[in-house]
Amino acid sequence: MNTAIRRVGYAITVLIIVLVGQITYLQVVDANHLANDPNNIRRFLRDINRPRGEILTADDQVVARSIDTGGEIRYQRVYPQADLFAQISGYQSVLDGNTGVEASYNAALTGRDTEFKFENIVQGKPNTGNVVLAQSLPAQTAARDALQGQKGSVVAIDPRTGAILAMYSNPSFDPNPLTNHDTAKANLAFFLLNNDTAKPALARSYRERFPPGSTFKVVTTAAALDTGIATPDTTFPYSARFPLPGTTTGIGNFGGGSCGGGTLVQSFLESCNVTFAKLGYDLGPNFVPTMNNCGVGSATAPIAPPLDLDPGAAGSIGPAADAEPPRFALAGIGQGDVFVTPLEMALVAAGIANGGVIMQPHVAQSVTDSDGKVVDEIKPHEWKRCMTPATASALTDMMVKNVEGGTGTRAQINGVAVAGKTGTAQNELGAPHAWFIAFAPADNPRVAVSVLVENGGIVGDAATGGDLAAPIAKQVLEALLNQ
Secondary structure, eight states: OOHHHHHHHHHHHHHHHHHHHHHHIIIIISHHHHHTOTTOHHHHHHHHTSOOOOEEOTTSOEEEEEEEOOSSSOEEEEOTTGGGSHHHHOOEETTTEEOTHHHHTHHHHTTOSTTSOHHHHHHTOOOOEEEEESOOHHHHHHHHHHHTTOSEEEEEEOTTTOBEEEEEEESOOOOGGGGOSOHHHHHHHHHHHHTOTTOTTSOHHHHOOBOOGGGGHHHHHHHHHHHTSOOTTOEEOOBSEEEOTTSSOEEEOGGGOOBOSEEHHHHHHHTOHHHHHHHHHHHGGGHHHHHHHTTEEESSSOBOOOOSSSSOOOOEEEOOTTSOHHHHHHHHTTOTTOBBOHHHHHHHHHHHHTTTEEEOOBSEEEEEETTSOEEEEOOOOEEEEOSOHHHHHHHHHHHHHHHHHSTTGGGOBTTBOOEEEEEEEEETTEEEEEEEEEEESTTSOOEEEEEEEGGGTTTGGGOOIIIIIHHHHHHHHHHHHTO
């Protein structure tokens, strides 16, 4: 055989082997990745042209369902609750694909989950699944109404399981115009939504970070107690300012007055910046492990809870271990490098309520088949061990005293012991943010809550967490405890 022909034959053989190998890789090894790639238009068209299950509240109210349009794209999603659940349910759009629960539980909603019954297909029944949320309609409504139209977020969690009982951010948006099969109308809806300066499409409760202010002092206290640099009975001087070593500046108290002059418990009730700046400074790099254990990372390594939404939660950040010492003093009062989501602070409160253990948060509680039978239940899983049980108990006592006679008295509920901590966070972009975290009943916690009112809400520059956010937390706690 001619040498040149032989070489061509070898080359063709090699190319065939490479081609077969590539096809095998794509169809076998990488098949699942390609099938579930959000940019795979075949996958999206397959999903939107088949029946899709409902998204339901815990009290069996419809959040999302499909209607048969009879058109080329057969099924269209509708959202009867409009903006109330939009940042949880997400949407299914012919232009933008799926988000929220519609994306994270897509396999269940479309019936591709292997748990569903083959006999449904044989009997002609819809082989779809329904996603049942952990939020009830009254709970979600209570969270929205308590904000009274102010820009902010409310997150409520069952500390025992991690189930999110309510999660609402204002402003929100109506997803219905986005699902229109008329692309011109859908394009206009997306344009208006994305160009709204209030950013209603941004789920602030779990996708946006804010300085937590004095609510973060619970993490500072946990670090101080767990490392042994302080006890509840450790005394601190009466002072108006903590001078930052190595600098010409210092950290003052809210309102410019003096505080301290007593035990750590007394400083906690007064939310004394001088005391907690000193604790943060004294902790230094030893502050970082507790922050990490509570779900706060660094700018280069944010820590985000494994939330069952798509896109997921933003990571929370604080100073890295090699940060300059003054950065830890600022972190001690929840300022400087510390930026967290409202969800993160709800998880911190839940961790204290649960003896130091933070459970993995989840918005769904179960998946049912088309007959309503539960085929998958979202079980509790531990996420972080934030502090020791002894420290959690000591912090609970401090937080109860804070609501009874400290900065959090406006969160008091008749006949129920509430544990809470206020926060008023300086904000470079405007008026301070008002915060409050809490849980109740303190002796047998069922609900942990985080409230953030951005930019001082209706009060503006005079806003404080105790005056503005604590009453909102009270209202939400009462609604959930009475369900």
